[in-house]
Amino acid sequence: MRADGIAPNGAAGLQVDAVTKAFGGVVALQPCSFTVPAGAMCALLGPSGCGKTTTLRIVAGFELPNSGRVLIGGEDKTYAPPQRRRLGMVFQSYALFPHMTVAQNVAFGLRMAGLPRAEIEERTRRMLDVIRLPQFADRHPAQLSGGQQQRVALARALVTEPSVLLLDEPLGALDKSLREQMQFEIRQLQQRLGITTLIVTHDQEEALTMSDLIVVMSKGRILQVGTPTEVYERPKSRFVSEFLGTSNILACRVRSQDSGGAVRVGVAGLTPEAAFTAWSRHPPGADAEVLVAIRPEHIHMAPSSGHEGITGFVDGQITGHVFRGATHVYQVAVPGLEVPFIVYQQVTGPMADVALPLGTPVALTWPEGAARVVDATAH
Known part of the structure; x- marks a missing residue:
């Protein structure tokens, strides 16, 4: 990635271009546009019902927009199925497989991709080292703390080397002190790996702490896009x-x-x-x-x-x-x-x-x- 945040091919990491979405007669998203530089973390911030989760689902391919485009690494992925977008996703519930060990959970995506066994073991071991949990490889999720489960969910999403990482309220289930600790851990991991990341949150402190870019949303519209300092110190609107x-x-x-x-x-x-x-x-x-x-x-x-x-x-x-x-x-x-x-x-x-x-x-x-x-x- 260049110093200006643009990928070597000249494309941004993620671009949402004039995307709209309606469910029946209810307009969930009015034309929404923003660009996330390659390797940056962007927070979609707003109250419940503002359209941030709908935006994330459209980026993930779980929903199709009524109009507009989604570009990942400069390629139009608007109508590509989720499995063809090279995305990693972490949910609030973590969604770990309870019957699998930590190592098996992390390796799941690699097995589904049909990679050789030796490569799966090597990449899984390397990712467990990254999240500092190699000693828990043979444990099951129920034997881990909330913060450890969160790290395993991150490892499972990152081990496939996705183009974009999507985080859907990833810290909502944690208590305050652990949530603050995980904010720093996720941010440091994202910066070290240099992966373009989109996080959905309604927590203002979380958005300010973790992101390079904040997109403030309300009632299906984007009200302001800027760095945390710009949005906090120079707000455009009373909202x-x-x-x-x-x-x-x-x-x-x-x-x-x-x-x-x-x-x-x-x-x-x-x-x-x-x-x-x-x-x-x-x-x-x-x-x-x-x-x-x-x-x-x-x-x-x-x-x-x-x-x-x-x-x-x-x-x-x-x-x-x-x-x-x-x-x-x-x-x-x-x-x-x-x-x-x-x-x-x-x-x-x-x-x-x-x-x-x-x-x-x-x-x-x-x-x-x-x-x-x-x-x-x-x-």
Whole structure:
């Protein structure tokens, strides 16, 4: 694979081109297009019913699209049967054969392909080394932990050397700590093997942690495609901003336009009106009403003098607090706003710092670049 993520023949690893799908009168997918560079991992992210699993099934060949194309390594595989697409697939349930040993499960696809016995044994042994389970070759799935079963399912999918690996909610059955561990293990394995991978998930943290590219979907449409940093820090719509993490959404009015896509906005309902710079992909005109999103971790909160006017950007009062181990989460009520600000404060000391008590007057500020104008209608 070249440094730009394109295969030696000049083709992307996977391309979904204007694919649509309807089941009877129900439209499951409106025209959807995205490209996964060869060797990259792409996450299809969205709530239940958004179309991500339908998209995966079309890529796998389990469903045929009503229109559009699926290209794998530059070759049109839209109507090819699953067995002719050179895909590996891992399901949430793992789907291991309970009566077979670990080695037999991993070797299953190679046996079905009719490879020589010596080659099957060699490739199976090599793959068990890759997943660090050679000592469990003769055990059955029931004798393994959930994480070990997950690794066996991955080995079975990878041993056939597929062009694309498909992961359908692969970590949904694991507890939180094991899920986080497996996120790193799968990611490291995928990067080491350099295999183009498509993962379906509704877990935002999983998509951010594991993928090179995120495709955010809702109601059968693709709302945004980008790297984890792009989608998280520069969401196009309110839906993306709120689905991929937490955002403070402010109703604002544009006061002036600056250079480079920046606009000066005022927060509706505040007296005096707080004005600040927000960034927009398509700067709106003066006096336009817009929604602005600010991530809680970008807001700085400090005790203020209380009711002697605005001491920071906006004045407020702490009305709620929860402790999440690495983070203090505060609710800050601001006079004139119906919805309180959510503010994250990272824990920096071994004693988990000292939380500010409820009722404390505080001043909220945030740096330029933290505020983004988002589309209010896309969902």
